Amino acid sequence: MSGGDEVEAGRRPARPPARRASTKSARRRSRELALQGLYEWLLGGADAGVVDAHVREQEGFDKCDAPHFDLLLHGVIREAAAIDAVLAAHIDRKAELLSPIEHAALMIGAFELMRCIEIPYRVAINEAVELAKSFGGTDGHKYVNGVLDKAAADLRPSEVAAVRAPRG
Secondary structure (H helix, E strand, C coil): CCHHHHHHCCCCCCCCCCCCCCCCCHHHHHHHHHHHHHHHHHHHCCCHHHHHHHHHCCCCHHHCCHHHHHHHHHHHHHCHHHHHHHHHCCCCCCHHHCCHHHHHHHHHHHHHHHHCCCCCHHHHHHHHHHHHHHHCCCCHHHHHHHHHHHHHHHHCHHHHHHHHCCCC
């Protein structure tokens, strides 16, 4: 039956599947690639340079924001202990017991909250949540959102207070 036959038969024609925008920002791609690199690092403990080389070999690397990727991958690995200390105040188990995807997303979000002040805190949280949605388990994004929301209040208290203040 063609689309016209469906109308004649009293049914609405089937809609083509909705297309999601395939254009991801270069910044989002850099976060996704950093997440993949951190996943490798968390699981295998490989040297940052080895992880970096593996990620750069992936198809589509040229479409990412390479300086932001470098900042995230190397910054998170370099500051992992400090990041995990920040997260420890807001997680319900040791960081080593988190899913590696959730852990990496949390680390990226916390790093951006700590070191990328030009990125609004809600954007840093949202981007980490999107990473968890795309790569993590079913409800992992909710966990990432809750933890980073609490961490943001500690890391950027004046920015959070200004956003949360009642307007009037």
